[in-house]
Amino acid sequence: MVNRKILSLVFVRESTKILLGFKKRGFGQGRWNGFGGKVEQGETIEEGAIRELQEEAGVLSHDLSKIGLLEFEFVGEPTILQVHVFTTTSYIGLPTESDEMKPQWFEVDRVPFDEMWPDDSLWFPLMLKGAKFQGYFLFHGHHNILKYNLEEVERFKY
Numbered sequence: 001m002v003n004r005k006i007l008s009l010v011f012v013r014e015s016t017k018i019l020l021g022f023k024k025r026g027f028g029q030g031r032w033n034g035f036g037g038k039v040e041q042g043e044t045i046e047e048g049a050i051r052e053l054q055e056e057a058g059v060l061s062h063d064l065s066k067i068g069l070l071e072f073e074f075v076g077e078p079t080i081l082q083v084h085v086f087t088t089t090s091y092i093g094l095p096t097e098s099d100e101m102k103p104q105w106f107e108v109d110r111v112p113f114d115e116m117w118p119d120d121s122l123w124f125p126l127m128l129k130g131a132k133f134q135g136y137f138l139f140h141g142h143h144n145i146l147k148y149n150l151e152e153v154e155r156f157k158y
């Protein structure tokens with residue numbers, strides 16, 4: 001039986017820049033990504049996103065916009081990761097390194113896709129142009145995408 005794990009992923013934007021974090025440990029270690037993680041029992045997905053952003057990057061935002069819904073399946077693994085992607089341009093606090101992430105601003109035309117999850121280069125252009133998107137990716141290991149679909153949407157199914 002397939003089960004789904006719900007995760008958040010938050011990108012802070014500022015004019016031509018985007019805040020990424022270098023993952024220092026755990027799932028996705030050694031890659032740049034947004035900030036996020038597992039939604040805990042008793043919190044909404046957005047509450048989980050706000051908490052993870054504060055824990056991992058030291059910034060607080062209560063003004064998140066949901067812009068993406070991505071599902072990741074890994075060959076041989078029973079759990080599908082369902083990642084809810086948010087952006088914000090409104091936050092307080094200075095991005096600060098945590099035990100999990102090292103934050104750094106990047107110009108949007110200098111995003112380090114070679115050091116990120118391979119799916120990111122496919123949906124970042126949609127995010128950066130302000131579209132809402134939904135996608136599914138089947139991975140073999142953590143480096144190879146065997147198949148995927150990705151579309152712009154008006155609204156999300158969840």
Ligand SMILES: Nc1ncnc2c1[nH]c(=O)n2[C@H]1C[C@H](O)[C@@H](COP(=O)(O)OP(=O)(O)OP(=O)(O)O)O1
Nearest residue numbers: 007008009026027028035036037038081083117119
């Ligand atoms: N393929 C891909 N592309 C982009 N982003 C992601 C993926 N897969 C992913 O899991 N992610 C995102 C979703 C989450 O934001 C993180 C993973 O969260 P994780 O570190 O496992 O969750 P935490 O709750 O912070 O983990 P622990 O604190 O329990 O270690 O990557």
